[in-house]
Amino acid sequence: MELIRDLRRNGLLIAVKALVMAVFAVSLYTFGTFAQSTSGAVNGSLAADRDVDLYGLVDTFLGDTDGFERFRASDRDLRTLTDFVAQLGRNDRLDFLSAFDQPVVIEDFRGDGRFDANAGSGLAERGEYRGEGGERLRDVKSMQMNHEMFAFSRLDVASGSAPVWTDVDYSSGLVPVVLGTDYRGLYEIGDELRADVYGVRERLRVTGFLSPGSAVFHRGDINHYLDDTIVLPYPADVGRFVQQDRYTGGIVAFAMLNTDIAASTSMTYDDVIGELGAIAARTGFHEYSLQGIPTYLVQLRLVRQIVIENFGLLGAVSAMTGVATIVVCRRINRVLGDHRRRWVRICRTVGRSDRAILRTVGQTWAVEYSIVVVLYAVGCALLPNHHAYPFLGVMAALGVWFSLDAVSRAHRILATETPGRRGR
Amino acid sequence: MTSIELRNVSKSIREPNGAIRSLFSGLDLVVGDTDPSVALLGRSGSGKSTLLRMLAGLDLDYDGSYSSAGRPLVRTSAVMARHRLETMGIVTQGYDLLHDRSVLANLVLGATDRSGVRTRAAECLEFVGLPGIQRNRPGALSGGEAQRVAIARALMKRPSVVLADEPTGALDEETETQVLDLFERLQDEGATFVIATHSERVAARCARRFRIVDQRLAEV
Numbered sequence: 001m002e003l004i005r006d007l008r009r010n011g012l013l014i015a016v017k018a019l020v021m022a023v024f025a026v027s028l029y030t031f032g033t034f035a036q037s038t039s040g041a042v043n044g045s046l047a048a049d050r051d052v053d054l055y056g057l058v059d060t061f062l063g064d065t066d067g068f069e070r071f072r073a074s075d076r077d078l079r080t081l082t083d084f085v086a087q088l089g090r091n092d093r094l095d096f097l098s099a100f101d102q103p104v105v106i107e108d109f110r111g112d113g114r115f116d117a118n119a120g121s122g123l124a125e126r127g128e129y130r131g132e133g134g135e136r137l138r139d140v141k142s143m144q145m146n147h148e149m150f151a152f153s154r155l156d157v158a159s160g161s162a163p164v165w166t167d168v169d170y171s172s173g174l175v176p177v178v179l180g181t182d183y184r185g186l187y188e189i190g191d192e193l194r195a196d197v198y199g200v201r202e203r204l205r206v207t208g209f210l211s212p213g214s215a216v217f218h219r220g221d222i223n224h225y226l227d228d229t230i231v232l233p234y235p236a237d238v239g240r241f242v243q244q245d246r247y248t249g250g251i252v253a254f255a256m257l258n259t260d261i262a263a264s265t266s267m268t269y270d271d272v273i274g275e276l277g278a279i280a281a282r283t284g285f286h287e288y289s290l291q292g293i294p295t296y297l298v299q300l301r302l303v304r305q306i307v308i309e310n311f312g313l314l315g316a317v318s319a320m321t322g323v324a325t326i327v328v329c330r331r332i333n334r335v336l337g338d339h340r341r342r343w344v345r346i347c348r349t350v351g352r353s354d355r356a357i358l359r360t361v362g363q364t365w366a367v368e369y370s371i372v373v374v375l376y377a378v379g380c381a382l383l384p385n386h387h388a389y390p391f392l393g394v395m396a397a398l399g400v401w402f403s404l405d406a407v408s409r410a411h412r413i414l415a416t417e418t419p420g421r422r423g424r
Numbered sequence: 425m426t427s428i429e430l431r432n433v434s435k436s437i438r439e440p441n442g443a444i445r446s447l448f449s450g451l452d453l454v455v456g457d458t459d460p461s462v463a464l465l466g467r468s469g470s471g472k473s474t475l476l477r478m479l480a481g482l483d484l485d486y487d488g489s490y491s492s493a494g495r496p497l498v499r500t501s502a503v504m505a506r507h508r509l510e511t512m513g514i515v516t517q518g519y520d521l522l523h524d525r526s527v528l529a530n531l532v533l534g535a536t537d538r539s540g541v542r543t544r545a546a547e548c549l550e551f552v553g554l555p556g557i558q559r560n561r562p563g564a565l566s567g568g569e570a571q572r573v574a575i576a577r578a579l580m581k582r583p584s585v586v587l588a589d590e591p592t593g594a595l596d597e598e599t600e601t602q603v604l605d606l607f608e609r610l611q612d613e614g615a616t617f618v619i620a621t622h623s624e625r626v627a628a629r630c631a632r633r634f635r636i637v638d639q640r641l642a643e644v
Binding site: 005009342343345346347348349350351352353354355 | 480482501502505506507508509510512514516520522524525533534536577581
């Protein structure tokens with residue numbers, strides 16, 4: 001009865017307070033989700049120690065199809081290429097960041113159009129189609145990469161494990177893969193996808209799933225997201241693969257070559273040329289060209305600066321909102337306390353214990369706090385960004401806030417004077 | 425009859441300017457053993473309201489002992505609240521009625537038992553001479569009526585002791601007489617009254633009168 005009376009009398013104030021607290025909680029949640037995303041980016045793809053100079057490595061057969069075919073037809077030439085790739089991979093001064101986004105063909109694919117190779121590219125999606133044997137096929141996004149690229153990009157496997165690169169052998173017919181986070185629910189760890197990789201039938205065994213928002217630097221895109229992509233490791237020993245399958249091995253070796261090299265900013269362009277020249281001299285492969293990618297560093301620093309500035313801005317806004325919320329809530333608490341004062345005084349005078357009084361007013365507080373939680377949950381549900389940890393973190397913070405709020409109000413009630421002091 | 429004893433009470437208070445002032449020293453007070461009514465007289469600031477609060481168990485910050493019916497009580501907020509709930513009715517100068525609810529709802533606050541509360545409220549209002557006003561709002565009552573409703577609330581639990589702090593301080597002479605007549609009728613019903621007042625006229629209606637002098641009580 002007292003609860004209904006209280007809600008009827010103070011309903012508007014309680015609603016305003018609950019709304020203010022809920023808005024603050026939602027803004028805190030937004031800040032939390034942004035902090036989670038940015039800390040991932042700043043510590044990962046935008047990390048300061050990724051301040052490196054990037055160079056593009058390309059073969060010199062562009063436009064020279066005959067020369068390319070002649071090269072691939074020669075075992076000796078192909079061996080120079082695979083040796084070059086292998087030695088580049090082992091070089092201590094250069095990071096050989098090999099990645100290529102050749103789609104793979106998956107049979108009986110469980111996903112939908114968003115995984116299509118052309119999805120989001122502006123090109124028409126091919127969609128599902130039938131193979132020669134009538135099987136259902138789809139070209140899906142895939143990123144082939146070596147271990148250096150995986151490590152450089154700080155890709156994190158949220159569940160399962162990363163492929164063991166040294167065990168990757170395309171000629172075995174079974175290749176371990178990591179799937180982007182959007183694949184969760186479609187495939188499980190241990191599932192095998194029947195695929196056509198560079199024209200070779202492979203079984204792709206799922207070893208894990210990437211964390212949400214995983215990205216690599218690819219073709220000038222500083223954050224090329226992999227959420228809808230199959231990450232396929234390059235073979236550990238492309239030379240052996242070439243020996244077993246010269247046609248496909250040649251394609252893979254050239255794909256691996258056409259990639260990026262990361263060098264410390266202390267190395268000059270001539271240093272990098274010299275390092276590559278030394279490898280070329282040892283292996284006999286000279287059909288490459290080096291291109292600087294100055295935009296990489298500029299983009300990286302610019303994006304990082306924007307992210308950090310926005311983080312600070314949002315943090316400042318959250319802090320100010322927090323202060324305003326505390327001020328408003330304290331003010332409303334004071335008014336609500338004043339409305340309660342005479343009732344508390346009478347209850348105490350007639351002999352109700354403090355505990356009984358707090359139990360009665362606590363019902364109103366519980367309603368108030370419940371409204372805040374509901375508004376907060378609804379607000380978060382309406383937002384596009386959904387992250388469990390910030391949500392639960394803010395929920396825990398609200399719990400602490402409610403406790404402090406209740407203690408403060410209880411203290412205020414216990415300090416309420418009973419009649420009689422006036423006439424002393 | 426429930427007797428209440430305060431023995432060897434000493435209490436100091438902090439003045440608004442920060443100075444410590446001794447209010448009582450070695451004070452003894454026994455109410456409810458033989459006399460149906462006791463008046464506590466004193467000038468403003470002498471401590472009569474404080475003494476009433478100590479009797480009510482609302483002020484626990486003093487040295488000395490508190491006994492009820494010959495049994496010492498531990499002076500904790502919870503124990504004294506229970507004691508107050510079981511034995512005491514309290515009437516204040518400012519009536520302390522809630523204007524956001526009816527007279528009946530105000531009376532219900534003073535009840536210890538919810539069963540038969542409406543009947544008991546009607547009886548109490550009848551007793552104080554205000555029958556049938558259960559649905560009225562306190563804001564619509566005169567000062568005398570409001571004070572009588574406050575008395576009715578104090579009677580809801582059938583208290584053995586009624587503590588009244590300047591109960592007629594805001595009333596005109598005629599209404600004051602009505603209230604004091606009411607108190608006498610209640611004494612006839614077996615309740616003990618302790619009234620803190622600065623009015624000699626009110627004190628004259630009590631069986632015993634004490635004045636606070638030199639931090640102790642002196643019977644006058």
